[in-house]
Amino acid sequence: MTTTEINPTQRPVDDAGAPARTRPLGERILRAAVPVAMLALLVVAWQIYVTANDVPHYILPSPARIAGAFVTDWPVLLTALGVTVRITLLALAIALVGGVLLAIVMAQSRWVELALYPYAVILQVTPIVAIAPLILIYAPTTQSALLICAWIVAFFPILSNTTQGLRSTDHNLLNLFELYGANRWQTLIFLKIPSALPYFLTGLRIAGGLALIAAVVAEFAAGTAGAGSGLAFRLLESQYRLNIPRLFAALVLLSVTGIIIYFITSLISHLLLRNWHESAVRREN
Amino acid sequence: MTAPPPRKRMLTDPQVTPDPAPGFETGSGKPLVSMRAVSKVFSNGTVALKDMTLDVSRGAFVSLLGPSGCGKSTALRIVAGLGDASSGRLVWHDNGTDEAGSRPEIGFVFQEPTLMPWATVFRNVWLPLRLSGRPRNQSRDEIMDALDMVGLANFADAYPRELSGGMRMRVSIARALVTRPKLLLMDEPFAALDEISRFRLNDDLLHLWERFHWTVIFVTHSVFESVYLSQRIVVMAARPGRVVEDMRIDAPYPRDAAFRTSPEYGDNCRRVSTALQAAMGASAA
Numbered sequence: 232m233t234t235t236e237i238n239p240t241q242r243p244v245d246d247a248g249a250p251a252r253t254r255p256l257g258e259r260i261l262r263a264a265v266p267v268a269m270l271a272l273l274v275v276a277w278q279i280y281v282t283a284n285d286v287p288h289y290i291l292p293s294p295a296r297i298a299g300a301f302v303t304d305w306p307v308l309l310t311a312l313g314v315t316v317r318i319t320l321l322a323l324a325i326a327l328v329g330g331v332l333l334a335i336v337m338a339q340s341r342w343v344e345l346a347l348y349p350y351a352v353i354l355q356v357t358p359i360v361a362i363a364p365l366i367l368i369y370a371p372t373t374q375s376a377l378l379i380c381a382w383i384v385a386f387f388p389i390l391s392n393t394t395q396g397l398r399s400t401d402h403n404l405l406n407l408f409e410l411y412g413a414n415r416w417q418t419l420i421f422l423k424i425p426s427a428l429p430y431f432l433t434g435l436r437i438a439g440g441l442a443l444i445a446a447v448v449a450e451f452a453a454g455t456a457g458a459g460s461g462l463a464f465r466l467l468e469s470q471y472r473l474n475i476p477r478l479f480a481a482l483v484l485l486s487v488t489g490i491i492i493y494f495i496t497s498l499i500s501h502l503l504l505r506n507w508h509e510s511a512v513r514r515e516n
Numbered sequence: 517m518t519a520p521p522p523r524k525r526m527l528t529d530p531q532v533t534p535d536p537a538p539g540f541e542t543g544s545g546k547p548l549v550s551m552r553a554v555s556k557v558f559s560n561g562t563v564a565l566k567d568m569t570l571d572v573s574r575g576a577f578v579s580l581l582g583p584s585g586c587g588k589s590t591a592l593r594i595v596a597g598l599g600d601a602s603s604g605r606l607v608w609h610d611n612g613t614d615e616a617g618s619r620p621e622i623g624f625v626f627q628e629p630t631l632m633p634w635a636t637v638f639r640n641v642w643l644p645l646r647l648s649g650r651p652r653n654q655s656r657d658e659i660m661d662a663l664d665m666v667g668l669a670n671f672a673d674a675y676p677r678e679l680s681g682g683m684r685m686r687v688s689i690a691r692a693l694v695t696r697p698k699l700l701l702m703d704e705p706f707a708a709l710d711e712i713s714r715f716r717l718n719d720d721l722l723h724l725w726e727r728f729h730w731t732v733i734f735v736t737h738s739v740f741e742s743v744y745l746s747q748r749i750v751v752m753a754a755r756p757g758r759v760v761e762d763m764r765i766d767a768p769y770p771r772d773a774a775f776r777t778s779p780e781y782g783d784n785c786r787r788v789s790t791a792l793q794a795a796m797g798a799s800a801a
């Protein structure tokens with residue numbers, strides 16, 4: 232079979248668009264430079280505003296003072312960061328394994344789904360701040376209570392997205408698998424799980440952000456009683472002591488942590504989907 | 517999945533290419549499959565097929581032609597074993613005898629290419645073999661043979677999104693051919709393609725068929741396509757889906773662009789068109 236339609240030496244350029252994995256260098260530099268320049272501009276404006284107006288540091292500390300707080304308080308802040316990150320990641324990991332496994336079990340059996348899904352929804356719709364005090368009472372330690380809170384919040388997006396993904400398998404492909412006599416496990420592993428991957432990754436991105444938020448919220452709920460040493464605790468503590476520069480420093484650390492989690496989950500998503508999924512493929516016209 | 521099956525013969529081995537058998541002509545050949553008064557009623561009461569009886573000879577190229585909704589896909593799916601008939605029987609003549617046998621290896625090509633977007637062309641074509649437990653390295657020859665047949669040997673590592681519509685359809689055909697089927701079922705495979713790609717694929721399909729003499733049941737709603745390709749056209753009408761006309765196209769093979777412009781082709785198209793018009797009038801429209 233010979234065709235002129237195909238030129239083997241070069242990938243076709245057609246309606247689907249050629250794979251564009253590299254952007255022009257200039258554009259890449261610009262993409263990195265613009266946000267950095269914007270940030271620098273904001274910081275400078277902030278510094279000028281505070282200095283020019285003599286704003287007291289317990290109301291709004293200048294960026295320089297916040298940087299100072301980082302320098303003097305970094306042992307405390309770093310330990311606190313470690314605690315919060317550990318709880319967040321642990322909760323995310325358990326949510327990931329649990330959410331995916333439960334989604335797979337529910338996809339295999341309608342009855343399990345009917346029995347369990349309502350509880351997953353109830354856990355999700357009840358605000359975590361409202362449940363946190365109860366969990367603090369029942370959990371053996373404050374740390375485990377925080378972990379449970381973060382887990383509850385991170386669990387649902389992974390479960391619901393993965394469940395939906397497992398259900399949205401292309402019917403034609405299901406027919407094809409049936410035609411070739413695929414058994415249930417082959418269908419699950421070769422078809423349903425790969426087609427659920429984009430959904431799962433969306434769930435993971437959401438869960439990553441939420442796990443951090445929930446860890447912080449739970450720490451707030453635990454308050455000083457928890458004698459916790461996470462970032463949220465340090466934040467509260469700084470507020471009581473009117474150590475506003477340190478409060479800002481803790482806040483910056485939390486934001487940066489959130490951003491890093493977001494970037495890592497986005498990167499994972501991109502790496503796994505870049506070859507095939509529309510969301511990871513650059514459009515080219 | 518235990519002992520690796522013996523390597524099948526290469527398609528390029530001369531002995532696999534049969535001489536045009538004496539019974540190769542439509543009607544005179546020994547049947548491969550018979551539908552005996554097959555009816556299909558869907559749970560919503562739609563009578564998709566009513567008493568369809570059809571013998572398909574070995575090595576024949578048969579088209580099912582009819583307006584949309586006349587049960588062409590339903591008939592094809594029943595032959596493929598996707599969904600059972602409500603009544604009637606499907607008889608397979610394994611050994612060229614009238615004895616009922618078992619369903620042979622079937623290749624199915626859907627209207628959509630139905631490829632797994634996360635898998636390369638190679639892995640997509642591997643799928644039918646993989647589902648029957650054949651590891652990758654023992655399938656390589658067959659996969660490359662099948663890709664060769666459709667002219668895509670150089671695209672084994674491409675992802676479906678990197679291919680044009682026509683090329684995706686070729687992958688789908690390669691996947692149907694990789695199991696060396698006796699029977700190729702095609703459900704409006706080229707309906708979504710532009711005319712130029714469709715003509716090219718028509719020609720390539722005919723070349724392959726002339727070379728390997730599988731039995732082909734080809735569903736289409738295009739008079740021109742069915743006349744160009746087939747030895748025999750089964751015209752169907754809707755509500756209820758049934759066979760209303762069974763026509764032979766006696767033009768010799770190979771058929772090519774010259775055939776498309778020949779008076780013989782025009783005459784046949786006119787004849788089949790008239791039958792189709794009658795069939796559409798016969799459906800309560």
Ligand SMILES: Nc1ncnc2c1ncn2[C@@H]1O[C@H](COP(=O)(O)OP(=O)(O)O)[C@@H](O)[C@H]1O
Pocket residue numbers: 558559560562563564582583584585586587588589590591757
């Ligand atoms: N799963 C289904 N449930 C109910 N009705 C169906 C189903 N599949 C097809 N039909 C109906 O059966 C008839 C024949 O369908 P089909 O075989 O797909 O026709 P064709 O392929 O000739 O267009 C149509 O009226 C269609 O609406």
Ligand SMILES: [Mg+2]
Pocket residue numbers: 588589590703
């Ligand atoms: Mg159809």
